[in-house]
Amino acid sequence: MAAPDPANIFSPVSTPANQIHHLSLFVMAICAAIFVVVFSLLVYAIVKFRRRADDDGREPAQIYGSNQVELAWTVIPVLIVVVLFLAAARVIHAVEDAKMPPGATEVVAVGHQFWWEFRYPGQGFVTANELHVPVSDRGHPTPTHITLMSADTDHSFWVPRLSGKTDLIPNRVNSMWIDPHETGTFVGQCAQYCGTQHAKMLLRVVVDSRADFEKWAANEKNPGAQVDTAANGRKIFESTACVNCHTIEGTNARGKFGPDLTHIMSRATVAAGAAENTKENLHLWIKDPDAIKPGCLMPAMQMSDQDIDAVTAYLMTLH
């Protein structure tokens, strides 16, 4: 990770996050000003009006209030609230009611316990956990419009440097958009408690250059690779319960409960970002998912180590 704080909300790289950032600086400036004024008054009162050691024991002047003062500290806050409301309303409108230009990339994100499904309806392929989007030029924005749905419980899509969060709620369709101005990988994670492994429902958005994105998308459209040396692993995969949950295009694996594995090796991580996508981790994940992500919905497959090796070798060919 390049930045020391890879999900800092104050280093936005996309228009929605940027607009929120500007608003947040404005709001915080007002809050800081109020804090300095009121806190100073409080400290002054505490220091100045404490009973002295040489106190004469008489009660101080009994003041019951002052209408002028009350009016002042009612009206001034009202004015501040009006200003804050207008500033917030402007950004709400700008982000929520933005019209998508015709060239926008369409993605459907479906939240699952505890991973992300990303469908690219215009291009006809499905991937998981690592969302690829094209970089957007500030002059000629090519944003990505994300439709948000859930297959089970509530989730929330949050990649702080790209945008605020929006919930994925079953039986409801939400949406959001991003237009990242820089290439790179941006991290986030599910921000609505969704069950046992909410903590490891991590999220990556890979922002590619236009050319890289086209290249990646073209590869995603291909069916799963068929390499002869991994034929044994493929056969095991196709003849076990793996196929009930996972899809590999070009095979009989058509399951929809788990992530699409057609191009699993194009992803940097497995288990929704819980582990790096290496041979050892794949082996461990198949053998004992709870070792990486206790409470996840993938069962341990009860296969022999030999079979797992074969399946792992097969998966390693799915670029």
Next chain:
Amino acid sequence: MLDADSISKPMFVPPEGVQARPWLDRVHEWIVTVDHKKLGLMYLCYGLLFLVIGGVEATAMRIQLALPNNHFVSPQTFNQLFTMHGTTMIFFSAMPIVFGIAVYLVPLMIGARDMAFPRLNAWGFWMSALGGIILYFSWVGGSGLYGAGGAPDVGWFAYAPLTSPAFSVGHSTDYWIIGIFVSGFGSIATAVNIITTILCLRCPGMTLNRMPLLVWLNAVMAFIVLLAVSPLTAAQVMLLIDRYLGGHFFDTQAGGSAVIWMHFFWVFGHPEVYVLVLPAFAVLSEVIPVFSRKPIFGYSIMVVATLAIGFISLSVWAHHMFTVGMTSYANAFFVASTAAIAVPTGIKIFNWLGTMWGGKIIFKVPMLFCVAAVCQMLIAGLTGIMLSAAPFDWQLGNSYFVVAHFHYVILGVIVFGVFAAIYYWYPKATGRMLSERLGRWHFWLFLIGFHLTFDFMHVPGLLGMPRRIYTYDTGRGWDIWNLIVTVGVVFQALAILLWVVNVFGSYYKGEVAGNDPWNAWTLEWSTTSPPPDYNFATIPVVRSARPLWDLKHPEDPDWKYE
């Protein structure tokens, strides 16, 4: 009419030998009691016991999060811990404490001999108590299927459809539902009781505009309880129907709505914040004047601000739902209502400041807690303003920033207010003073611990750390902040320990308090400490908001200025 004698000499001397009865008799007396003072103390003790239990749960979570990839508790246990912590602290700690203070003090402060409905008072307490016991029984009875058991793990907000039978097998969620349902009835009963008491049992001369502010704020609190707890209780019934009678209110797989549950929950959940914070404001509004030696600044505008908070609090709930995809108009409305509530809250802070201004402030322990609470309310209010701006909330919502914000309110204001109340009224309830020395240690340790924990907790939220995660990987920039947050817990735990020692030690060895140790002005200080059965031998008659001031300063009584 009050006379000078009544505050200087005890009105009631217990007959010889009363204390010598067998302990079982005394326990029995507490169990069957309908006396508001005993019930108030039972509410308070019950709430404080659960405060410690909830605190232990929080400590376990903080140990787990102190280091990245820690293995102190399992994910399942962690989820149960935050569910139980939230549910316990709100329903079985804060609510009983708040009710305890109200039930104990309101009759004394309005010159009444008991609550309007003493038996309903007892019923309310025992229902709340039963609710807590049912919830905690889930650790034992919660497992319906093998491996599914233990305490509920759906979060204190229990969002649908995580509570549906498909995602929550076994009975742990049922214990959660029924526990809250039962205690909800207790809360509603006590709210009715408080309102009726205040409306009907004020002593002669105590018009509404002469009521102590504590009584006013508790009246508004009770109205909010009526209006907010009822929908929650209704929602629990709907959820039970979903789970057992094939209903589909919140069952998204059959066309139900998860968002409707959120509305039901937050229509309760946000007013609930004011249910808890108004009684803390009430304590500040009584203690700050006494220790500043001045009347509350702007009594009537304080009342108006309280009513305004009461009304506006009912219209802000969906600021908890800025991220669920409401229309821009709906979001804008809830920005406006949420920001608007800052105005009456601000007025309160200014009026406390105005009360201290020009006074002679005495920094005894109750006042220390109050001054800290005012400063912390200022900060909590300002982070609340930040969260009220919906787009900012899209970043901050459900992050650790929010956790820090509302703990600033709940610990920084409410718990500090409760400690102020305990140090202030303990002499009235027990007849003995709490140790000032231990109290100062308690205050400073708690203050340091509080700020270590909750100041630094804002930061990981800004760096993208969401709530309710049982662990996190290193390399996100969250490690050091989480460690500091956990270190703060040590100070808080020490402070609480000192406080427990103080409460028990002073009960036996504390300095004898007398009727009016703080030279205060409200009616509870005119009777003995502890007050006798039925509080007042003769019902007092008052002529101003500060009857004891009038008595002590016949040359310059308050009623001259009304």
